[in-house]
Amino acid sequence: PLSFALSSSRPPSSPRSYLLDLALLLLGGSALLIAIILWFDNAQGGLTGNGVFKSLELKPWIVDPANAPLYPANYLFYPFYGALCRLLDLLGIFAGDPRRQMTILNAVSCSVCLAIVYALIRAVTGDRLVALLAALFHLASSFVMFLAIINEDILPSYTVLIAAMALGSVLLAQPSAPRVIAVSGLFSLAWLMEWRLMFPTLPGMLAALWLCEPRLARRIGWIALFLLGMVTTAALVAWAWQGHDKSVGPFELIWTGKAVRSVWAGFTWPKLFYLWDGMVAYLLGAGVAAIPGIPGWDIWRCTATVWMIAIAAVALPLLWRNRTDPLARSLAAIFGGTFVAGTVFNLYSQPQDPQMQINVMAWLTVGWALLLAVVRKRNGVRGLAALGGLTVALIAYNVWSLAPLRGLDSAWQRAIERLERESDPSRTVWLMHDFDWAMIYGSLHWGWTEPGTAELGPAPQALPRFKWIGFTGQVLRHPDWSDQRLADDLRRQIDRALELGYTVMVVRLWDMDLPQLEVATGMVASSARLAVLRRLLHHDYVAAPAYVDPIAGAVHRLQRRPGR
Structure with a gap:
């Protein structure tokens, strides 16, 4: 664990409590999100209609997977969700309606994300309560909650990606060949489900290998091995689907060119405002501003901005003071690198889109966990209780902000x-x-x-x-x-x-x-x-x-x- 997070007064937790926490997050998170789905009655979310068209493309993978077409930019998504929708059909859950089945699957995917966040923060801080509160904060973030209750297609890919980022933060701190290959393979499965996820996170992964390995030759070797692992994974997936309708080779999977020359592509000055809008909306929902009598959205934009700056003001100096610790380096490189590279990438594409921000802004949960660790050390359980209450208030506000879109x-x-x-x-x-x-x-x-x-x-x-x-x-x-x-x-x-x-x-x-x-x-x-x-x-x-x-x-x- 990082040196700043250690506390000799904290008793060690048993494996039984660890598994209990994971079960609580998986089952409790799924139950809460599914309850919100049923209350919300709005599978599209009121912001985008992508889920309708994704469900239409998904339908062949449910009724006739042997003859359904593959899509290079979402190569593994449709086969995976198609199989899960068939399972929901057998269970009688929204049978024959993939548009709404996707909301249930996204809710479960988000709950897996909560377990992953818990495992990462538990590994970093060694603190059970901090890890639980960090997972709760991740759920409370507006875009995470929002995408978990609608039928956009990003959640399963994001779940695999956040698992790769969490595993990379721990394993790449002390790289070895099996560790590099494992992280590279898991990361590749994420972008093989959603191709664009490769670009924000790949620089962070390579930066972690560079910063955590002191020897130059091995730095280059680890990076080469990581890239080779990506190519190998793409080749194995391409081979597995060889002969299927619209199957492609590994290099077509590595570079699909999706939306590169579309109407959304290109850098423009207005996108700077959209970028800010997307960042703050990741934390705080804006839907409540549509209710008469509630002050304008600028108040909430400024509130979220101050909140994020406060988190960064605690987390960044903390990581800098522990820069000699390889775990601090890998954590900062992967999550910070994803944020920096993702911000540039989003400025080229759609910076206000929840799907474009959800992985880029994942650093906020890590930063909040470090803030929790500092408060725990200085103020004990009372400090954590205050921040936990703030997180519960954030959940309540973001659910409330959905009210104008309900039904x-x-x-x-x-x-x-x-x-x-x-x-x-x-x-x-x-x-x-x-x-x-x-x-x-x-x-x-x-x-x-x-x-x-x-x-x-x-x-x-x-x-x-x-x-x-x-x-x-x-x-x-x-x-x-x-x-x-x-x-x-x-x-x-x-x-x-x-x-x-x-x-x-x-x-x-x-x-x-x-x-x-x-x-x-x-x-x-x-x-x-x-x-x-x-x-x-x-x-x-x-x-x-x-x-x-x-x-x-x-x-x-x-x-x-x-x-x-």
Whole structure:
């Protein structure tokens, strides 16, 4: 254990108590999170619709795994979760509904994370109570809790990654060939489930090997062995799936190129603000700001910032004073290196996204554990009780912050049913923002289809039921197109739908001003690009109010402007 965490007055814990603690975290954590899932009634979480489309891609791995396609960037995720969903089907848990089954599996994955955090902090500090409170803090963190109760796909990959980071922090402090190979293999399984997890953590792993080995030749050797372990693991996985639909080789697994040249990629100044937003939201939920009478989100942003600075102000000097201890070096290198490299990586991609921050901000739990150790040494159990109470308050606040998003699954199901009653799907083409919840739930209840009108026949046409045009559809698919080309393509799609005899219904978009569009679109399109698309709609078309849905919002009937 680290020297600063030792306390001769603390009695040693028995193996029985260790196993009891792990069981408590696994079973208690799962029960708590599943209870929140049932209360929340919102499998998508209200922030992203990725889970809907992930569940659609997961379905073949449940019903016909032998013929289901592999995805290089998530090579092991779909086979793994597909098998677990089949198990839930046998148990009768949300049978036939992978969209909600994923929430249960994520809750269990998060509980495994709690056990891993406990084991790591117990190994670092030798303190049972500090380890339990650190695990509780990890659960309390907003993004960790949030991703554990919705159907995003990051939790199983993150669980394996946090296990690799924890194991690396302990084993790479004194590297040997078996230790390096073990950590490398476990780390590789994580990024083989979610490819992008490789980039934030790999620099930290290599930094730990460099800092914990005093001899230069062995430093280079350990790093080479770690990288060889990654290649070997990728090769074994590629060999195991050889011949399966859309299987690839090891080098295609190591570099999939996912989203590297997408509309989300690239460094821009606004992403600095999004980065700050993502970091503070990792700790404190923002949903409560939607409740009338509650002060604005800036208060919570500043509160989280001060909280994180306070943790760093204690943890960093503590690690620096113990820099001669290899365990302190490996801990700082892996978790600190992941934070530094991940921050740069996130600035290139989506820094405000919970999935992008959950692994990068894992240092906060380690820092909190070191703070707990210091308080334990100086103030005893009373100090730990105070910080434990603060953690419980954090859990309560972050659950409370979910309240404005509660029940959206049921509410949107009713909204889609109302839209279908008001507008015959066989004669309607919907014009929607690609990130609007009407599109997400329309895809869920009517069936997913690609946006556009190129494949449509004359109205009425029963299938596909969901026929729609994406307001930013071509922006997402062709970020290199000029603003004028994007506007021309949007006009062409709308005109074709009208010429084929369809009614074009606009959901919520017509009344949106430019600032509202910017908020809805995020980093995907510039203000100037959105202004061009909005100007096209209002210049070339007129819209008559059709009805207002309490959930979906205002719906307008679109027609060509006279004289066009």
